[in-house]
Amino acid sequence: MIRQLEADAVVVGGGTSGCYFAWRLGQAGLRAIVLEKRRLADVGQETDIFHMDEVRFPEFGLPPPAGEELIGYYPTGLAWSPDLLVQNEVRYPFYVMHKPAFHQRFFRYVERENGQILERAEVVWPLIENGYLAGVRALHEGAPLEVRGRIVVDASGIDGTLRTKLPADIGVETDPIREADTLYVCLEFRDELPPGTPSGLNFYPFHKAFWNPSRGKGAILGIGWPGGYDEAWQRHRAWREEYYGDPGRVLKRTQGRTPYRRSPYSLVGNGLMLMGDAAFQTKPFSGEGVTSSFTACQIAAEVAIAALQLGDVSREALWPYNVRYFRGQGAKFASMFVQLPAAAELQRREVDFLFHQGVIFSGEDFRQMNLDYETKMSARDTVAMAAKLAWGVASGRFSAGSFKRLLGVSSAAAKVKAHYQRYPEDPAEFDAWVHEAKRLWGERTA
Numbered sequence: 001m002i003r004q005l006e007a008d009a010v011v012v013g014g015g016t017s018g019c020y021f022a023w024r025l026g027q028a029g030l031r032a033i034v035l036e037k038r039r040l041a042d043v044g045q046e047t048d049i050f051h052m053d054e055v056r057f058p059e060f061g062l063p064p065p066a067g068e069e070l071i072g073y074y075p076t077g078l079a080w081s082p083d084l085l086v087q088n089e090v091r092y093p094f095y096v097m098h099k100p101a102f103h104q105r106f107f108r109y110v111e112r113e114n115g116q117i118l119e120r121a122e123v124v125w126p127l128i129e130n131g132y133l134a135g136v137r138a139l140h141e142g143a144p145l146e147v148r149g150r151i152v153v154d155a156s157g158i159d160g161t162l163r164t165k166l167p168a169d170i171g172v173e174t175d176p177i178r179e180a181d182t183l184y185v186c187l188e189f190r191d192e193l194p195p196g197t198p199s200g201l202n203f204y205p206f207h208k209a210f211w212n213p214s215r216g217k218g219a220i221l222g223i224g225w226p227g228g229y230d231e232a233w234q235r236h237r238a239w240r241e242e243y244y245g246d247p248g249r250v251l252k253r254t255q256g257r258t259p260y261r262r263s264p265y266s267l268v269g270n271g272l273m274l275m276g277d278a279a280f281q282t283k284p285f286s287g288e289g290v291t292s293s294f295t296a297c298q299i300a301a302e303v304a305i306a307a308l309q310l311g312d313v314s315r316e317a318l319w320p321y322n323v324r325y326f327r328g329q330g331a332k333f334a335s336m337f338v339q340l341p342a343a344a345e346l347q348r349r350e351v352d353f354l355f356h357q358g359v360i361f362s363g364e365d366f367r368q369m370n371l372d373y374e375t376k377m378s379a380r381d382t383v384a385m386a387a388k389l390a391w392g393v394a395s396g397r398f399s400a401g402s403f404k405r406l407l408g409v410s411s412a413a414a415k416v417k418a419h420y421q422r423y424p425e426d427p428a429e430f431d432a433w434v435h436e437a438k439r440l441w442g443e444r445t446a
């Protein structure tokens with residue numbers, strides 16, 4: 001006989017998203033079982049060190065990091081122009097943290113609220129009954145296990161292990177992530193760095209690279225690039241060698257993938273919710289996803305709690321998660337996905353020009369981007385920016401083509417954002433909304 005377990009919610013994936021959701025449910029007196037395919041001690045080890053914005057801790061009800069979680073605190077960072085002549089100070093504090101310790105904190109939170117986390121429990125198949133997700137089949141330490149729940153959550157990371165196994169009529173897109181929609185993140189940990197190399201948080205937007213603090217006087221030299229690990233490591237090396245040669249000693253290299261695409265148009269089905277990397281909720285400008293996923297998990301938990309308490313976990317009952325997510329953070333992220341490719345195509349001399357003029361890449365622009373996921377510009381700022389760009393074109397430092405492209409994407413992004421802000425409250429209007437969304441994204445609508 002197959003071993004069976006039951007809870008209010010079954011969560012696939014014990015990363016930060018799944019645990020945050022389970023913790024919130026537990027606080028409301030509901031019980032979640034989290035299934036994690038790895039050993040809990042291994043979760044987060046591959047990334048080792050990560051960054052989290054200070055401002056998000058109180059926002060998500062989390063005490064700030066301390067003890068072995070805390071590696072450093074940096075109130076400001078620097079954004080570098082490609083010619084390295086401009087370093088814009090970004091006043092936006094980040095913690096540098098030990099990721100495995102942060103995960104351990106979440107495992108404790110879940111268990112403290114009566115939740116259960118099963119390690120080495122790999123979900124292999126969804127259980128669907130009468131058109132509802134009813135649970136999952138898993139292998140727990142190699143033995144078959146069936147876990148039933150009134151809501152099933154896919155928080156399994158970029159590959160969406162549950163979502164991609166669902167039938168199309170469940171109401172969410174089930175296609176696996178494509179290589180073209182993936183950022184390959186390569187991290188090189190170095191120490192014994194010579195004098196003159198950067199310290200603190202440093203970001204190189206043209207190269208999509210960063211030089212961030214590690215333990216002691218060490219640094220992490222990183223990059224996030226599309227097209228595969230080979231391409232990303234080549235770009236990493238070219239950037240490092242051009243600016244810093246081969247500084248100090250390499251301690252280790254690690255790599256991982258992060259999604260770089262719009263979220264599925266719907267995040268819910270009957271008894272189903274998607275969140276975190278499994279729902280592509282990473283920040284489009286950096287690939288970071290821990291706190292932007294918390295925004296979604298927080299909404300999802302509030303909606304799930306209400307649905308479970310009412311005893312209705314239908315797609316309609318879970319729909320407010322879609323509405324609240326896509327009208328807020330989702331609309332801003334969608335807008336960024338329209339604008340960023342144009343910024344990424346700018347030539348090096350054009351990015352230098354913008355840095356020197358304080359346009360798009362100013363310290364305040366980066367602060368607002370991190371804080372609000374958009375930059376606010378008054379009509380006067382917009383006119384001043386257009387004038388600077390026009391002057392750049394006239395003086396040959398900015399191409400007319402790029403100027404036109406930036407104007408074009410800015411208007412396209414505004415339309416996409418407005419459309420997401422009109423995400424339908426009534427699921428019956430969803431198909432028409434998707435039809436228009438596909439037109440705006442340039443996707444086939446057949």
Ligand SMILES: Cc1cc2nc3c(=O)[nH]c(=O)nc-3n(C[C@H](O)[C@H](O)[C@H](O)COP(=O)(O)OP(=O)(O)OC[C@H]3O[C@@H](n4cnc5c(N)ncnc54)[C@H](O)[C@@H]3O)c2cc1C
Nearest residue numbers: 013015016017037050051123156157256276277288289290
């Ligand atoms: C190298 C690198 C550095 C990064 N640095 C940062 C950073 O500094 N700050 C930041 O905010 N973001 C960073 N990110 C992004 C961030 O790591 C992710 O956005 C975040 O971890 C997403 O959390 P998640 O819980 O949704 O998914 P994950 O962390 O991927 O967790 C999913 C979990 O599900 C488990 N799982 C998968 N399939 C199954 C299955 N079938 N059955 C059971 N369990 C399963 C996995 O083992 C995993 O533990 C980085 C990403 C990479 C690759």
